[in-house]
Amino acid sequence: MKAFFGVLFSFVLVITLFAQSDTAEIPAYHKQAPATAEKLPPILPREQLWGPAFENAYQVHAYELAPKVSKIIYQLPCYCYCDHIGHKSLRTCYESTHAAHCAVCLKELYYAYDQHKKGKTVAQIRQGIIHGQWQQIDLEAAAGMN
DSSP, X not given: OHHHHHHHHHHHHHHHHHHHHHSOOOOOOOSSOXXXXXXXXXXXXXXXXXXXXXXXXXXXXXXXXXXXXXXXXXXXXXXXXXXXXXXXXXXXHTTSSTGGGOHHHHHHHHHHHHHHHTTOOHHHHHHHHHTTGGGGOOHHHHTTOO
């Protein structure tokens, strides 16, 4: 009987572990661009890009690029999982200094901007982010992205 319960416990444990690894959580994002009439909070403006959060060129430059892809980053998840603190998408990270402190937010922004410039759709960019392609972004090199 002990052997049976030992095997049963092991089976349940294995199933639980595999189930958790197969259901990777995708952070919050909007499925569509904001409505034309929707008023979004502003992305942190240039005059506020100073202090310890903005010591590197890539931090400042990301905030300069964010307005150019605002509707795109609105539709992207952020894998720093800041949705657990109330963020609704990658765009929310750029409404404060949050993104400047976070390599994930910065890399995802540069990835999205680069892919947009290459003609990728929002859905394609989102899939790239979900698959972790943003992780290959070199922030120092990205500072020169235009």
